[in-house]
Amino acid sequence: MAEQTIRVQLSETKKEKPKSDQLIFGRAFTDHMFVMDYSDPLGWHNASIVPYQPLSIDPSAMVFHYGQSVFEGLKAFRTKDGDIQLFRPRKNFERLNLSNDRLCIPPVDEAFALKAIKKLVSIDKEWVPDAEGTSLYIRPFIISTEPYLGVAPASHYKFIVILSPVGAYYKEGINPIKIAVENHYVRTVKGGTGEAKTGGNYAASLKAQELVSKDGFAQVLWLDGVEKKYIEEVGSMNVFFKINGEVVTPELNGSILAGVTRDSVIELLRHWNIPVSERRISMEELREAYLDGTLEEAFGSGTAAVISPIGQLTWEGKDMVINEGKTGEISQKVYDTITGIQYGTSEDPFGWVEEVEAKTTVK
The missing domain is CATH 3.30.470.10 (Aminotransferase class 4, branched-chain amino acid transferase, N-terminal domain)
Known part of the structure; x- marks a missing residue:
């Protein structure tokens, strides 16, 4: 143009x-x-x-x-x-x-x-x-x-x-939220519109969100639409899990939105030399990590909330209370760093911020 x-x-x-x-x-x-x-x-x-x-x-x-x-x-x-x-x-x-x-x-x-x-x-x-x-x-x-x-x-x-x-987007702020894993409804599938930011994706998520909110859950965690086995994203956030010292996030597979905050989190973790991987992760793997004590932390990332620690995941009627329902060390560090860059109180080594010309001449 x-x-x-x-x-x-x-x-x-x-x-x-x-x-x-x-x-x-x-x-x-x-x-x-x-x-x-x-x-x-x-x-x-x-x-x-x-x-x-x-x-x-x-x-x-x-x-x-x-x-x-x-x-x-x-x-x-x-x-x-x-x-x-x-x-x-x-x-x-x-x-x-x-x-x-x-x-x-x-x-x-x-x-x-x-x-x-x-x-x-x-x-x-x-x-x-x-x-x-x-x-x-x-x-x-x-x-x-x-x-x-x-x-x-x-x-x-x-x-x-x-x-x-x-x-704040969530009333809980930076405090951990409760998430319900969705087993029945499907938001999108590979080849659909999941990787696009279009209204239909969000309309498709409303029914499940409406049902779980009655039980005090802040959001729904979506699984893949074919096998309903692999973790994809939360309704308004990408999602991260710290398992045995490594931070894992679902890989971009065509049905997951490529979040700007998600990308920022990954860059920060690599900058800090914290192991991070983008790969498929199933709910079975996550439950096993929870049962053997290696699921150390979980959090969501998005523009609206920045970072939302996940204190509880509920799947198939069973609760998984993560990190004793407290905000994890990495969740807090990532939140403090990103918001510090956003508000100009922390160094921005990545060149992420752009100044708005406050004295723009209006013609």
């Missing part, structure tokens, strides 16, 4: 900002949003930052009927010096285009998308909270808008970015 300008229309009114200690994940939204259109043969065009507002979409828009949509999630953080920075945003847009390809959506210019997000965050910089553990969640997404009821890739799309000030 050729470089284009971003038209800016500032809101004439400002919303009341929620207090930092009252933030609920994904409930409040900032004053502005980014919108860009796609159509044949123009390509992506009409890039604009406008006041946050409802969308006007035809009832026959293909997204409502065939689910052609993708999204991403990343965050902006305010440092102790008042600067605003992003964490590995280029990885998010790289993954967005992989999702686009799987859903037959035209790719976006990754550099331009990053430029648009920086400008949007700069305009709404007052919404970036500064309390400990808070951030500005960034949600880019693309939907098919062509008014047509034929089953085919659409020829019209909208690329939208909205912003939301957030606190």
